[in-house]
Amino acid sequence: MNNKMSGVAKAVALLLATASTTAQADLVITEYVEGGGFNKAIELYNSSDAAQSLNGFKLVRYKDGATTPTDMVTFTDEEIPAKGILVVRHADAELSLDASVTDMVGGLQHNGTDAVGLLNGDLVIDIVGEVPTPSGWGKDVSLRRINSSGSMVSKAVFDENDWTSEPKDTLNGLGCIGEGACTFIAEPGALLITEYIEGSSSNKAIEISNVGGSELDLDSAEYKLTLYSNGAGFDAPGNSETLTGILKVGESIVFHNSGADEAFKVGIESDVTWFNGNDALVLTKDDVVIDRFGKLGEDPGDVGWLDANDSAFATLNKTLRRKNSVTAGDTDAAADFPGVTNQWATFDIDTADGLGCFGEEACPEVPVCENCPTLDPIADPDTYSRDEYYSDVINGNFETPEAMKNAISTVIATGHKQLSYSEVWTVVTHSDEDPNNSMNIIELYTGNSTAKNSNAGNGGSWNREHVWAQSHGIPNDSQMGNTDAHHLRPTNNIANSTRSNYDFNECSETGTELSTAPGNYLDTAARCFEPRDEVKGDVARMIMYMDTRYQGNDPYTPDLIAVDRVTTEEEVGNKEPLHGKLCTLYAWHQQDPADATDTQRNNAVYAYQGNRNPYVDNPEWVQAVYGDQCGDPMTPALDVEVIVDAPASVNEGESFAIDASGTVADDGAELSFNWVQTAGPELEFDATSAVLSLAAPEVDADTALEFTLTVSDGSLETSEVVNVTVTNIPLALDISFSGTTELNEGDSTVITATIANEPEGLQYYWQQVSGTDAEYTASGLELTVVTPEVNVDQELVFELVVSNDQDQVRNTVSISVVNQQGDGWTEPDGAGGLGGGLLLLLPLLWRRRQS
Numbered sequence: 001m002n003n004k005m006s007g008v009a010k011a012v013a014l015l016l017a018t019a020s021t022t023a024q025a026d027l028v029i030t031e032y033v034e035g036g037g038f039n040k041a042i043e044l045y046n047s048s049d050a051a052q053s054l055n056g057f058k059l060v061r062y063k064d065g066a067t068t069p070t071d072m073v074t075f076t077d078e079e080i081p082a083k084g085i086l087v088v089r090h091a092d093a094e095l096s097l098d099a100s101v102t103d104m105v106g107g108l109q110h111n112g113t114d115a116v117g118l119l120n121g122d123l124v125i126d127i128v129g130e131v132p133t134p135s136g137w138g139k140d141v142s143l144r145r146i147n148s149s150g151s152m153v154s155k156a157v158f159d160e161n162d163w164t165s166e167p168k169d170t171l172n173g174l175g176c177i178g179e180g181a182c183t184f185i186a187e188p189g190a191l192l193i194t195e196y197i198e199g200s201s202s203n204k205a206i207e208i209s210n211v212g213g214s215e216l217d218l219d220s221a222e223y224k225l226t227l228y229s230n231g232a233g234f235d236a237p238g239n240s241e242t243l244t245g246i247l248k249v250g251e252s253i254v255f256h257n258s259g260a261d262e263a264f265k266v267g268i269e270s271d272v273t274w275f276n277g278n279d280a281l282v283l284t285k286d287d288v289v290i291d292r293f294g295k296l297g298e299d300p301g302d303v304g305w306l307d308a309n310d311s312a313f314a315t316l317n318k319t320l321r322r323k324n325s326v327t328a329g330d331t332d333a334a335a336d337f338p339g340v341t342n343q344w345a346t347f348d349i350d351t352a353d354g355l356g357c358f359g360e361e362a363c364p365e366v367p368v369c370e371n372c373p374t375l376d377p378i379a380d381p382d383t384y385s386r387d388e389y390y391s392d393v394i395n396g397n398f399e400t401p402e403a404m405k406n407a408i409s410t411v412i413a414t415g416h417k418q419l420s421y422s423e424v425w426t427v428v429t430h431s432d433e434d435p436n437n438s439m440n441i442i443e444l445y446t447g448n449s450t451a452k453n454s455n456a457g458n459g460g461s462w463n464r465e466h467v468w469a470q471s472h473g474i475p476n477d478s479q480m481g482n483t484d485a486h487h488l489r490p491t492n493n494i495a496n497s498t499r500s501n502y503d504f505n506e507c508s509e510t511g512t513e514l515s516t517a518p519g520n521y522l523d524t525a526a527r528c529f530e531p532r533d534e535v536k537g538d539v540a541r542m543i544m545y546m547d548t549r550y551q552g553n554d555p556y557t558p559d560l561i562a563v564d565r566v567t568t569e570e571e572v573g574n575k576e577p578l579h580g581k582l583c584t585l586y587a588w589h590q591q592d593p594a595d596a597t598d599t600q601r602n603n604a605v606y607a608y609q610g611n612r613n614p615y616v617d618n619p620e621w622v623q624a625v626y627g628d629q630c631g632d633p634m635t636p637a638l639d640v641e642v643i644v645d646a647p648a649s650v651n652e653g654e655s656f657a658i659d660a661s662g663t664v665a666d667d668g669a670e671l672s673f674n675w676v677q678t679a680g681p682e683l684e685f686d687a688t689s690a691v692l693s694l695a696a697p698e699v700d701a702d703t704a705l706e707f708t709l710t711v712s713d714g715s716l717e718t719s720e721v722v723n724v725t726v727t728n729i730p731l732a733l734d735i736s737f738s739g740t741t742e743l744n745e746g747d748s749t750v751i752t753a754t755i756a757n758e759p760e761g762l763q764y765y766w767q768q769v770s771g772t773d774a775e776y777t778a779s780g781l782e783l784t785v786v787t788p789e790v791n792v793d794q795e796l797v798f799e800l801v802v803s804n805d806q807d808q809v810r811n812t813v814s815i816s817v818v819n820q821q822g823d824g825w826t827e828p829d830g831a832g833g834l835g836g837g838l839l840l841l842l843p844l845l846w847r848r849r850q851s
Contacts, residue, residue: 026052027080028154029118030177032128032143035169037494038092040108042116045177046080047152054078056121059088059106061114065132069117073106087174092461092493094516098184100213101175112139115158126154128163140168147178189216191223191243192329193283193291194252194322194358198304198315199350202259204273205266206281206293208243209252209358211327218243221286225255227272228280231299234333238279239271245436245449253436254355266355266438277304277316282333291329295337305337312346313338319351320344321360356439368439369452372425378417378610381603386617393614393621405625408614409551415610416549419485421477423608424464425455427485431604435597444489444535445499445517456493465491467539468546469501472567473558473577481550481557485605486613487542498522502529503566503580504539504588527566537592540585541615544622547579548614564629583630586622594619638716640665644709649725650696658722660709661690669713679706680726696726700806703728731807733758735800742816745789751813753781753800763803769812771796787817 031043042059046052055076060069073088080086080102087103089095097103110116113136115129129138143163145151151162164179176182190212197205208225210216223243232238241255254267257274275281278301280294294305294315304316313320326343338344345360353362387394390411398404419427429452434440440449443462456463467487468474474481491499495517502522507530511523519532531539543562552559564582571578594616602616615622627633643662650656658675665671675687681697683705692707705724710717734756740749755762766778774796775786783798796815801808 026154027054027057027118027125028145028152029116029126029128030085030145030152031173032116032138032141033093033171033174034110034112034138034141035171036140037094037497038090039094039169039171040090040110041093041095041171041174042088042108043174044080044086044088044118045152046082046084049082051079051081051084054080054086057125058119059108060117060119061110062117062129062131062133064111064113065135067132069119072108072110072116078104085175085177091456092497094494095171095174098175098182100184110138112136112141114138118154124156127156127158130158142166142168142170142173144173144179145177152177188212189214189247189249190327190329191216191247191283191285191290192322192326192358193225193281193293195254195354196281196293196315196320196344197264197350197352197355198275198277198318199260199264199352200317202257203261203264203350203352204257204275205254205260205264205352205355206273207252207254207267207355207358208283210247210249211358213249215249216247218245218247222284224284225272226282226284227275228282228294228296229275230278231297232280233297239274241268241270241272250358251437251449252356252358254438256355261350261352263352264355266352268436277314277318278302280333280337283329289329289331289333291331292333293337295335296333298337307338307342310342310346313342313344314346317349319347319349319354321347321354322358324359356437369425369429369455371422372429372455373420373422375423375426375608377607379415379606379608381606384603384606384612389612390614390618401625401628404621405548406551408621408625409548409553412545412549412611412614413553416480417608417610418480419483419609421464421483424483424485424488427605427608428464428488428490430608431485431601432490433604435600441490443495444491444538445495445514445520445531446492447532447534448492450490450492455490461493462490463493463496465489465496465499467542468560468579469572471501471572471575472579473560473575475575476556479557480554481546481560484546484549485609486545486549486602486611489538489542492517495520499529501572502527504529504531504543505566505581505584506530527569533592535592536588537590537594538598540589540592541594541598541613541622543579543582543585544589544615544626545613548625549611550577582626586626586630586632589615589619589622636716638711638713638718640671640711640713640718642709642711642718642720644720644722646722646724649727651727651729652696652698653729654696656694656696656724658692658694658707658724659690660711660720663690663711665713672712672714674710674712676708676710677706678708678721679704681705698804698806699726699728701728702726728806731802731804731809733802733809733811735802735809735811737811737813741814742818743787744818744820745787746820748784748786749815751783751785751798751815753783753811753813755781755802759804761804763805765801765803767799767801769797769799771815771817774815783813785815787815790817790819793818 026046026048028045028047029042030045033039033041057075058071059073060071063070087101088106089103090108091105113133115127115131115133117127118125143165146162172181189210192209192211194209195207224240226240227238229238255270255272256264256267258269278299280296282289282296283291304314307313323343323345357363392411393407396407429441432441434442434449437449439452441452443450444465450462454461467489477483495514498514505528507523507526507528508521510526511521514520521530546560547562550557550560558577560577562582563578563580566580567578598616602613606612623632624634644660646658647656660673673688673690675692680703683694685692685694703726705726707722709720736754737751739751743749764780766783771794772788772790774788777784794817796817797812799810799812801810
């Protein structure tokens with residue numbers, strides 16, 4: 001930092017220094033952190049020998065080079081003890097402070113161009129950075145004040161010589177003054193039995209707490225709580241519980257009896273609570289006693305253990321809490337109990353208000369979570385029946401996976417209550433509750449157990465993660481899919497922000513592991529987020545649920561589509577309803593199958609939202625719906641190339657063959673063939689032959705024949721569809737006629753039709769189509785005609801119609817009929833013009849005389 005102070009800065013600094021001359025000089029800013037994301041912190045040190053109240057003080061920033069301050073944190077009741085330190089941090093900062101460090105959440109918003117000042121009212125006490133601040137002065141750095149007499153004093157004018165600079169996100173100096181990293185001597189964790197309840201009926205519970213100074217890794221050794229009943233010794237252990245996981249400082253594990261009243265059902269149901277007032281409990285680490293309750297090997301009788309010096313004390317019909325002064329376990333399990341110095345405070349029977357927090361007092365009234373409205377269940381998981389709920393799917397017959405998915409969608413849309421975004425807070429405190437601590441939830445990406453009331457609605461450390469990212473088609477909380485609790489999970493704020501809206505895919509080899517959530521990877525270039533292995537199946541089934549549930553039938557929620565690719569930045573910017581990567585998710589579903597935790601979560605969402613995730617209840621349906629898309633069909637196909645030789649078309653009446661004999665297995669296995677005709681006029685054939693010998697049927701118009709061939713090796717099979725078009729050929733006949741066709745009126749004749757190469761199955765029909773009506777009879781190809789009387793010579797035309805049920809051929813034959821002159825008629829003389837004209841008209845005017 002070699003910035004020279006400008007004239008303006010000097011003038012402003014003079015005003016600030018003048019304003020601070022009467023202010024307290026004991027409070028000093030000793031560290032400034034401006035790191036990645038929300039990693040922002042200010043460390044304050046009280047250099048005096050007396051506690052210093054912060055009432056009236058505030059932290060401000062001089063934003064982007066401004067000369068007037070903007071408030072960030074206003075202190076009220078806070079106090080820093082003599083020589084003590086207070087770290088003020090952003091709500092979402094990931095600092096990993098030592099348990100001994102006092103910290104508070106504040107609205108820190110400073111960036112690299114903001115000076116930060118500590119003010120008492122309007123008086124400047126201390127400041128980091130020049131005013132006005134040069135651009136980028138304090139960006140991505142941690143600044144520590146030098147621990148020297150000249151530097152470790154408050155100054156209203158920034159002196160860069162008082163400070164050392166550390167790289168971005170160097171956080172190991174918070175909690176101690178000076179230029180170096182802090183060295184803390186951690187007090188070890190201490191695991192004790194801290195509460196014992198032996199109440200009426202089944203109201204029984206036992207609490208174990210970490211009362212030490214460091215978290216305990218319960219998986220690093222075998223920590224076990226064992227019940228010894230009716231005076232049993234070490235050689236006769238009863239029910240037991242092995243403790244697992246990380247137990248943070250001040251946290252407790254509670255075991256309760258399954259038949260206890262609701263007030264006692266904190267923590268985990270366990271048969272280690274099958275005790276009466278005369279049974280001992282022993283807590284061991286690798287079989288070494290670290291604490292006990294009762295005397296091992298002694299049965300005190302029906303009254304339980306008593307204390308001669310405290311008439312209220314008893315191990316029967318009482319609630320007992322470990323006294324606050326006790327920080328080490330009672331390791332002599334065979335010693336008298338409760339001993340000379342009784343370590344237990346006594347409370348009335350059925351007192352349950354201390355379960356979940358160690359100490360003699362009742363647990364403080366803490367809201368389950370901030371801004372979490374009260375919700376009444378709308379469905380009862382205990383009465384849920386898979387066969388009834390999914391009956392339409394179970395009993396359905398679906399030709400395609402899409403048809404099955406649509407049927408599932410209809411089922412899970414029924415009864416679905418739309419939640420408000422605030423109501424989602426409440427639901428996830430039930431659905432993602434830590435089974436080992438009912439006051440906590442389990443974060444999706446970190447797997448950490450976190451207090452329910454540290455949700456982001458209270459400026460806390462976890463938020464509601466949209467697993468189907470909002471910018472993938474559901475950006476508004478008015479949309480049903482946006483607030484669907486089946487895909488909303490409690491997630492660490494930093495991990496939630498880091499995942500952003502990226503698709504899910506494999507990128508552990510190319511991406512960066514999240515420091516705040518080990519096992520999760522991000523590759524921004526590939527637009528990929530890969531969650532930890534333990535929740536990959538959870539993520540997969542949530543995305544598939546959303547793809548199935550939302551088919552475009554709900555108001556304001558589009559058809560959400562899981563695609564087998566990573567979506568583009570443009571698609572996400574346009575809020576396209578697409579999310580990837582489907583077949584990676586398919587593999588994750590198989591890798592991380594649904595388990596009891598998934599079922600518990602499904603039941604909890606069902607209770608408050610009214611519908612279920614079908615892929616948790618029916619994991620096998622994932623393959624039925626998505627297997628074809630991901631190369632894993634329900635019925636795997638035979639891996640053989642089906643070779644079929646067939647004509648594209650044949651003429652009606654022709655013989656033809658469809659030949660599949662070229663289809664052979666690579667391994668030489670024997671193949672069977674089965675043919676089914678699926679379209680066209682039904683034909684006869686050998687359905688099990690590799691070669692079909694067929695005759696094309698007669699058709700009225702071009703007609704498609706379709707055959708499906710199934711080839712099998714006895715275990716797997718594959719199918720091929722073959723199409724052949726039968727071409728309609730119009731009927732063409734060579735017809736000739738014989739018989740007398742020139743007759744006088746009144747004569748008769750027989751006309752015979754002859755058809756060359758006559759095909760079978762023809763029908764014949766004769767009709768007169770012109771001329772004076774004649775008497776005629778027809779038989780097959782013969783026509784007998786009696787000519788009528790005619791006034792003049794004329795032609796009689798007869799038509800022969802030949803048909804074969806599909807086509808017709810028409811041919812005509814003409815018979816000439818000659819008019820005969822009656823008696824007394826003579827041809828007139830004269831050839832003149834008039835005579836000739838009259839002669840021509842005479843046939844038209846003359847009426848024949850009847851003889």
